[in-house]
Amino acid sequence: MQVEIVSSIDNEPRRYQFDCMPGDAVYEAAERAGIRLPLSCKNGVCHICRAKLLSGKVMSGNQRQVVDVTGLEDADSKEIMLCKAWPETSCVFEVRNIYAPGELPVKNIACQVLKVEVIKGYVYQVDLQLPAGKTPEHFAGQYLALDLPEREEPAFFSIASRPGLRTITLHIQADPHLESAREVIQLLSSAFTEKTVVSVSLPYGEACLVKIPDQPLILMAAGTGFAQMKSIIEYLISQSYSRPVSLYWGVRKQDDMYLQDLAQEWSNLHANFHFKPLIADIEGIKDNAHHNQLSDAVLEDHPKLENSMVFVSGSPKLVFSAMDALTEAGLPEAQFYSDVLAYASRD
Numbered sequence: 001m002q003v004e005i006v007s008s009i010d011n012e013p014r015r016y017q018f019d020c021m022p023g024d025a026v027y028e029a030a031e032r033a034g035i036r037l038p039l040s041c042k043n044g045v046c047h048i049c050r051a052k053l054l055s056g057k058v059m060s061g062n063q064r065q066v067v068d069v070t071g072l073e074d075a076d077s078k079e080i081m082l083c084k085a086w087p088e089t090s091c092v093f094e095v096r097n098i099y100a101p102g103e104l105p106v107k108n109i110a111c112q113v114l115k116v117e118v119i120k121g122y123v124y125q126v127d128l129q130l131p132a133g134k135t136p137e138h139f140a141g142q143y144l145a146l147d148l149p150e151r152e153e154p155a156f157f158s159i160a161s162r163p164g165l166r167t168i169t170l171h172i173q174a175d176p177h178l179e180s181a182r183e184v185i186q187l188l189s190s191a192f193t194e195k196t197v198v199s200v201s202l203p204y205g206e207a208c209l210v211k212i213p214d215q216p217l218i219l220m221a222a223g224t225g226f227a228q229m230k231s232i233i234e235y236l237i238s239q240s241y242s243r244p245v246s247l248y249w250g251v252r253k254q255d256d257m258y259l260q261d262l263a264q265e266w267s268n269l270h271a272n273f274h275f276k277p278l279i280a281d282i283e284g285i286k287d288n289a290h291h292n293q294l295s296d297a298v299l300e301d302h303p304k305l306e307n308s309m310v311f312v313s314g315s316p317k318l319v320f321s322a323m324d325a326l327t328e329a330g331l332p333e334a335q336f337y338s339d340v341l342a343y344a345s346r347d
């Protein structure tokens with residue numbers, strides 16, 4: 001069945017069409033097509049997903065009552081909740097505003113700092129609580145900006161938690177020589193102790209999952225680049241994704257592999273998930289050898305890449321060398337995703 005949603009953003013009319021499988025609620029089919037409907041309770045209670053049924057027939061509400069406006073005028077449209085609407089025929093709905101794949105408005109919000117704790121070595125976990133009822137949406141794999149008044153520039157960090165949660169988790173590496181990261185940790189620790197809020201804007205980044213992929217995924221992370229992959233993996237697990245997912249996590253020293261147990265647990269619990277840890281032991285090896293380690297490991301396990309989607313998080317050098325190695329081995333460039341491509345050049 002075909003579902004059509006008509007909407008307008010900034011007075012600009014938009015129409016989105018997508019298929020809905022029998023038994024799927026409208027919001028599930030929309031999500032699969034990468035279209036984000038406003039959602040909260042998913043239980044017909046909060047009414048945030050309200051829409052007008054302009055044409056067609058649906059089962060609606062927890063009682064699955066039949067609502068049919070076939071052949072009626074627009075004025076006779078019926079209000080229904082898209083989280084509790086199962087189309088029986090092709091339907092047209094009107095929704096106040098929805099966003100197409102890849103589109104989400106950047107919002108600025110004040111967050112409470114719930115936790116600033118060392119996970120391992122010099123890597124910290126920071127938990128930020130979003131205000132109740134105002135959870136800004138983000139896609140798995142996106143990042144945010146921390147606007148700390150004491151610093152001139154915002155600090156950008158990948159979101160390590162999956163979309164849809166009120167608590168947002170960050171992983172921050174703050175070795176003694178990383179002054180900027182140490183300052184951020186210090187400021188966040190003070191906000192935690194003094195119970196003051198911090199200003200955050202989100203979401204940013206294009207290397208993310210705007211919809212559930214229908215192909216195998218290869219995720220390559222260096223150091224705290226793991227945070228971006230964690231968000232993607234936890235999102236896919238929450239969606240019962242069954243295609244293969246392979247995570248390659250490279251670090252310079254053992255202490256930097258700060259959540260190895262968690263990655264191992266994903267691998268133990270989910271047959272489609274594979275994890276390969278790579279510890280460079282950087283002393284005495286050339287920089288490039290360290291960069292190639294991740295792509296060499298991927299190519300060893302995946303000689304055929306034509307059908308895969310690859311996400312890479314790491315330094316520009318690492319990302320470009322991975323892009324060269326993998327595209328040379330047959331990965332189409334359009335299937336290589338990294339935020340580095342948006343802000344860094346090769347030189």
Ligand code: FES
Nearest residue numbers: 040042044047083
């Ligand atoms: S999400 Fe709350 S009513 Fe649909």
